[in-house]
Amino acid sequence: MISDKMKELVKNNSVIREMFEEGKALSKKYGQENVYDFSLGNPSIPVPEKVNDTIREILKNEDTLKVHGYMNNAGFEDVREKIAENINNKFDTKFSGENIVMCVGAASGINIILKSILNPSDEVITFAPYFMEYKNYINSYDGKLVEISPNTKDFQPRLDEFENKITKNTKAVIINTPNNPTGVIYSEETIKEICKILEKKQTEYEKEIFIISDEPYREIAYDNNEVPYITKYYNNTFVVYSYSKTLSIPGERIGYVVIPSEMDDSKNIITAITIANRIIGCVNAPSLMQRVLIECANEKVDLSMYDENRKLLYNELTNYGFECIKPQGAFYLFLKSPIENELEFCKKAKEYNILFVPGSSFACKGYVRIAYCVSNEMIKRALPAFKKLAENYINK
Amino acid sequence: MISDKMKELVKNNSVIREMFEEGKALSKKYGQENVYDFSLGNPSIPVPEKVNDTIREILKNEDTLKVHGYMNNAGFEDVREKIAENINNKFDTKFSGENIVMCVGAASGINIILKSILNPSDEVITFAPYFMEYKNYINSYDGKLVEISPNTKDFQPRLDEFENKITKNTKAVIINTPNNPTGVIYSEETIKEICKILEKKQTEYEKEIFIISDEPYREIAYDNNEVPYITKYYNNTFVVYSYSKTLSIPGERIGYVVIPSEMDDSKNIITAITIANRIIGCVNAPSLMQRVLIECANEKVDLSMYDENRKLLYNELTNYGFECIKPQGAFYLFLKSPIENELEFCKKAKEYNILFVPGSSFACKGYVRIAYCVSNEMIKRALPAFKKLAENYINK
Numbered sequence: 001m002i003s004d005k006m007k008e009l010v011k012n013n014s015v016i017r018e019m020f021e022e023g024k025a026l027s028k029k030y031g032q033e034n035v036y037d038f039s040l041g042n043p044s045i046p047v048p049e050k051v052n053d054t055i056r057e058i059l060k061n062e063d064t065l066k067v068h069g070y071m072n073n074a075g076f077e078d079v080r081e082k083i084a085e086n087i088n089n090k091f092d093t094k095f096s097g098e099n100i101v102m103c104v105g106a107a108s109g110i111n112i113i114l115k116s117i118l119n120p121s122d123e124v125i126t127f128a129p130y131f132m133e134y135k136n137y138i139n140s141y142d143g144k145l146v147e148i149s150p151n152t153k154d155f156q157p158r159l160d161e162f163e164n165k166i167t168k169n170t171k172a173v174i175i176n177t178p179n180n181p182t183g184v185i186y187s188e189e190t191i192k193e194i195c196k197i198l199e200k201k202q203t204e205y206e207k208e209i210f211i212i213s214d215e216p217y218r219e220i221a222y223d224n225n226e227v228p229y230i231t232k233y234y235n236n237t238f239v240v241y242s243y244s245k246t247l248s249i250p251g252e253r254i255g256y257v258v259i260p261s262e263m264d265d266s267k268n269i270i271t272a273i274t275i276a277n278r279i280i281g282c283v284n285a286p287s288l289m290q291r292v293l294i295e296c297a298n299e300k301v302d303l304s305m306y307d308e309n310r311k312l313l314y315n316e317l318t319n320y321g322f323e324c325i326k327p328q329g330a331f332y333l334f335l336k337s338p339i340e341n342e343l344e345f346c347k348k349a350k351e352y353n354i355l356f357v358p359g360s361s362f363a364c365k366g367y368v369r370i371a372y373c374v375s376n377e378m379i380k381r382a383l384p385a386f387k388k389l390a391e392n393y394i395n396k
Numbered sequence: 397m398i399s400d401k402m403k404e405l406v407k408n409n410s411v412i413r414e415m416f417e418e419g420k421a422l423s424k425k426y427g428q429e430n431v432y433d434f435s436l437g438n439p440s441i442p443v444p445e446k447v448n449d450t451i452r453e454i455l456k457n458e459d460t461l462k463v464h465g466y467m468n469n470a471g472f473e474d475v476r477e478k479i480a481e482n483i484n485n486k487f488d489t490k491f492s493g494e495n496i497v498m499c500v501g502a503a504s505g506i507n508i509i510l511k512s513i514l515n516p517s518d519e520v521i522t523f524a525p526y527f528m529e530y531k532n533y534i535n536s537y538d539g540k541l542v543e544i545s546p547n548t549k550d551f552q553p554r555l556d557e558f559e560n561k562i563t564k565n566t567k568a569v570i571i572n573t574p575n576n577p578t579g580v581i582y583s584e585e586t587i588k589e590i591c592k593i594l595e596k597k598q599t600e601y602e603k604e605i606f607i608i609s610d611e612p613y614r615e616i617a618y619d620n621n622e623v624p625y626i627t628k629y630y631n632n633t634f635v636v637y638s639y640s641k642t643l644s645i646p647g648e649r650i651g652y653v654v655i656p657s658e659m660d661d662s663k664n665i666i667t668a669i670t671i672a673n674r675i676i677g678c679v680n681a682p683s684l685m686q687r688v689l690i691e692c693a694n695e696k697v698d699l700s701m702y703d704e705n706r707k708l709l710y711n712e713l714t715n716y717g718f719e720c721i722k723p724q725g726a727f728y729l730f731l732k733s734p735i736e737n738e739l740e741f742c743k744k745a746k747e748y749n750i751l752f753v754p755g756s757s758f759a760c761k762g763y764v765r766i767a768y769c770v771s772n773e774m775i776k777r778a779l780p781a782f783k784k785l786a787e788n789y790i791n792k
Contacts, residue, residue, distance in 0.1 A: 104678055107679050115536075118399050251686075252683055253679060265398070281504030281507035281676065283500075286682040287645075288647075
């Protein structure tokens with residue numbers, strides 16, 4: 001009854017549901033405040049008050065048929081102009097509204113790009129560890145995900161392997177920085193190297209290879225770390241952005257795709273992406289939330305709360321003897337499992353009511369992802385449990 | 397550069413853009429109030445004030461991290477329960493929240509169903525005239541659209557042809573009633589016949605054949621016409637609903653899919669559709685709009701305005717000598733072109749500054765679609781132009 005492509009996903013889902021049920025059972029048994037759930041990437045910093053104020057203003061002052069109505073499938077023109085202006089101010093680029101297509105969150109942005117460019121058996125490269133949903137997106141368009149193995153030294157991409165794995169079938173490379181799950185920001189040097197390799201391969205194979213830069217965490221960078229704006233280094237770059245994390249509104253599904261005019265055949269690609277927005281069924285990004293961006297495109301949540309969590313957790317966990325690269329952005333910490341099989345480590349952690357996601361869910365065994373977009377209080381409550389967990393391995 | 401599937405669509409798009417530009421040029425030349433644009437299905441009745449009041453209340457009273465946050469990919473549980481209850485009250489059904497998956501409008505609803513059930517070369521039947529986007533949706537999953545030719549007598553489906561075209565590859569039938577573009581409501585008798593044929597074919601081929609009932613116009617029915625609720629006649633029925641028309645909020649992209657428990661393998665199908673929601677990139681229906689439905693699932697716009705337009709236009713156009721079936725629902729009137737080639741008729745209409753969509757865009761040549769979701773004043777201004785247009789054909 002179910003399509004072949006979906007069968008496997010439905011089967012795997014029962015495993016996820018089991019984990020979820022287990023978590024609920026723990027909460028029930030020990031009380032919710034005694035269970036330390038670090039498994040979800042769900043923003044915890046309050047939505048900026050300006051977002052809700054802007055909604056109130058819009059309902060008061062604008063024509064509600066327009067506010068809740070259809071517009072061009074690419075989005076409201078004034079919203080797209082505003083966003084282009086905002087990007088230009090921040091990153092010294094030269095986009096206009098024409099270069100922006102509003103979309104239903106970053107997930108949808110990646111989908112409409114892939115639908116627009118992929119033919120069956122085209123290859124899309126990405127660097128492990130990576131967000132596993134990429135595989136499902138690519139599979140939807142009969143593309144093939146090609147994985148570059150993780151460089152566990154500093155989690156910057158392995159460039160030699162990358163260069164070797166580019167073939168005449170390579171259509172795109174997905175880059176995600178600040179990275180989920182490592183929290184690492186790819187350095188400008190890394191980005192330049194990736195672009196140099198791609199330029200060379202484009203010439204060698206006489207075809208375009210796109211970068212798809214998935215940037216939901218762009219604004220979440222700590223210690224004044226810079227996140228390079230990739231269109232400045234490579235013309236055939238799509239940028240996919242979402243306001244989910246920056247404004248703590250992941251349920252609203254609002255983001256955009258940037259298609260630079262410098263991209264080969266950019267006009268037709270903008271048209272294709274706009275049509276894809278329509279025919280994958282999104283039609284357009286939610287209209288009220290688009291209008292909110294006229295005032296709020298430049299707002300962001302108070303990141304100091306994530307930063308405080310980051311420092312606390314990093315310092316304490318390394319104190320206890322765990323190994324971990326210090327996250328520079330996003331709200332994840334990628335901890336090295338003290339034993340080879342991180343699934344066993346996850347199981348052991350559960351004995352201390354600590355929940356996190358195994359690295360194998362990000363194509364990187366031997367690690368676990370700790371999402372610290374939680375309350376600072378929960379982290380403090382969890383620390384003794386982490387300490388005890390550590391003692392199973394470190395002091396032995 | 398563009399995927400093969402998208403190439404044709406990008407090419408066709410320039411034709412649509414040309415039409416659009418032509419309309420803009422007419423407005424510029426003659427003034428907007430002298431151009432009579434009946435080409436767009438864009439709701440014109442004000443959004444019920446309760447929708448905006450409810451948004452204000454939610455922002456005031458609910459936790460904004462929840463209001464704008466992630467939830468289960470199927471939607472908020474309380475919203476799904478509320479909607480199930482609402483359907484049960486109206487149609488005497490027995491759904492629970494489990495049978496409802498919230499989605500990003502009806503277009504997205506159809507997509508997540510097709511993604512969940514279609515394998516390459518599966519056939520999906522629909523009755524002409526039909527919304528042409530169905531073809532693109534089905535093509536996305538490598539399915540094949542099988543068209544039943546239009547019955548221009550009363551625009552009820554041709555059941556003999558339908559029965560003959562069901563094969564062992566038939567996976568689903570899309571039904572759209574009240575219908576875009578004809579405004580016809582399929583009678584209970586028609587629905588019963590369709591279901592009877594499908595039951596027989598399910599037995600004959602020993603496989604499931606689904607009905608996908610696309611119902612964005614369900615609530616827009618005039619003269620107390622009943623729109624049969626198809627799950628009551630056939631177990632393997634998906635219902636796809638959207639609030640776009642009922643609440644005049646098409647830009648917000650909010651709707652739901654009903655998967656009855658009586659459907660074969662319903663639990664796995666609900667899971668598949670929920671996962672499809674995630675991996676086509678929607679993730680979930682916009683969260684604030686979901687919460688609005690707790691209060692507004694039963695609201696609707698004041699339909700008397702569309703009804704007034706319907707009667708005025710139908711009476712006058714038939715007075716002028718045009719032929720047309722009286723619409724029973726939706727906000728479209730499907731006029732018979734007085735000449736065989738309706739594209740020529742559209743061209744002639746443009747000389748009188750009247751714009752509508754040729755029937756060939758709905759797989760039904762020789763007709764045109766007039767969308768009367770416009771102001772009553774515009775219709776009144778347009779009538780003399782329609783009269784003059786008629787005189788080209790009728791009195792000759």
